[in-house]
Amino acid sequence: xxxxxxxxxxxxxxxxxxxxxxxxxxxxxxxxxTLGELLRFREERVLTALxxxxxxxLYTPGLPEAPxxxxxxxxLTAAQRxxxxxxxxxxxxxxxxxxxxxxARQMLLSGRHPGPGAVLTPLAKEIMEGKA
Numbered sequence: 001x002x003x004x005x006x007x008x009x010x011x012x013x014x015x016x017x018x019x020x021x022x023x024x025x026x027x028x029x030x031x032x033x034t035l036g037e038l039l040r041f042r043e044e045r046v047l048t049a050l051x052x053x054x055x056x057x058l059y060t061p062g063l064p065e066a067p068x069x070x071x072x073x074x075x076l077t078a079a080q081r082x083x084x085x086x087x088x089x090x091x092x093x094x095x096x097x098x099x100x101x102x103x104a105r106q107m108l109l110s111g112r113h114p115g116p117g118a119v120l121t122p123l124a125k126e127i128m129e130g131k132a
Contacts, residue, residue, distance in 0.1 A: 001016070002026050002106065003017070003025040004017035004020070004025055004026065004027040004028060004029045005019075005028045006020065006029055007028060007031065007043055007046060008030055008031040008032035008037075008062060009031045011029065011061070013093030014093075015029060015057065015091065015093055025049075026055075026103065026106060027054055027055045027056070027100075027103070028046055028049045028055070029056075029057050029059065030043075030056065030057065031059050031062050032062030032063075033058075033062065035064045035067070039075060039076065041079060050087055050088070054102070055089060055100045056087065056089065057098075058083060058088050058090050059092075059093060060091065063080075064076070098120075099114050099120045099121065099124045099128075100124055101121060101124045104125075104127040107128070
C-alpha cells in the first residue's frame, strides 16, 4: 500500500493509503482543516511535497462548513482556489482513486495493478501500458 503523510484527522473513508506521520511517503492526504487553517494554509510539509512533485490530496468532507457570513465565505472559496492552483487535488473519497505517474511506477515495481474504478493520469496510463 502507498504511504501517505496524513495532515489533520484521518478521512472517514478509505482512500487507499497507509497513513504515516514521518518520511518516507509518496503522497500527502489532508484529512481535515479548520477555518483558520484553511484561511492561512502554509503547512511546510505539504508545500515541500508539492515542490517535490508529490501528489497532495485534500479530503473535501474534512473542510469546514461554509459560514453564513458572505465575506468569510468568499475568503474560504479563494483559499480553496489557491490550493487548487498549487496543485492540491480535491477528493470526496469516492470509489475512484486517482493514480499519478509516480504511483504507477511504484505499482509496476511492486507488481501491483490499479484497483477497479481507478482513474489514471495520461502519463500513468502510458507507464502502466509500458509505453513510457
